[in-house]
Amino acid sequence: YVSRTTGHTRDKLLGGLGITSLFSNDVASDKGPSQFQPEVHPWVEQIAESPRIFLYHNFLSEEERVHLIKLAAPIMRRSKILQNDAPADSNARTSYGTFLRRMQDPIVERIQRRIELWTHYPIEHQE
Structure with missing residues (x-):
């Protein structure tokens, strides 16, 4: 329109x-x-x-990509599987991951607001 x-x-x-x-x-x-x-x-x-x-x-802009990598790199952990109702390491699961806090800083907030704008999903529903 x-x-x-x-x-x-x-x-x-x-x-x-x-x-x-x-x-x-x-x-x-x-x-x-x-x-x-x-x-x-x-x-x-x-x-x-x-x-x-x-x-x-x-x-993402180049600045945003670099910023997210700098935030995440020190807190990356190997992904686990669920085994006998408890987290466990597995040779089949080789990925690493982490979580950042919502609205952690102005750049993360800007990215989250863009996600909201592009997807029509409120920030509270984002993962």
Whole structure:
């Protein structure tokens, strides 16, 4: 549709599904100055209708990627399996993971607000 306040074309419905696709002027701004380098064009691609699956291209800036890695690296732990109702190591599970606190700092908050904007899921429902 065309925004009544700015007159800019802001959204597009995908495949008649009533799903909003956000273009770079919306997703980059997060209601503020652009967080992306000028050459980066963030965009959303629907890759399946049932179940609905979307691929978010160029979602994070280089600064955000580096920041998340710096936050997570020191607290990464090997993923466990559940064995006899207790967490256990397994040679079959070789991944590592961690959790960051919600709204941990301004960059994490900015990313969470972008997730909310792009997915229409409130921050409280994000994992």
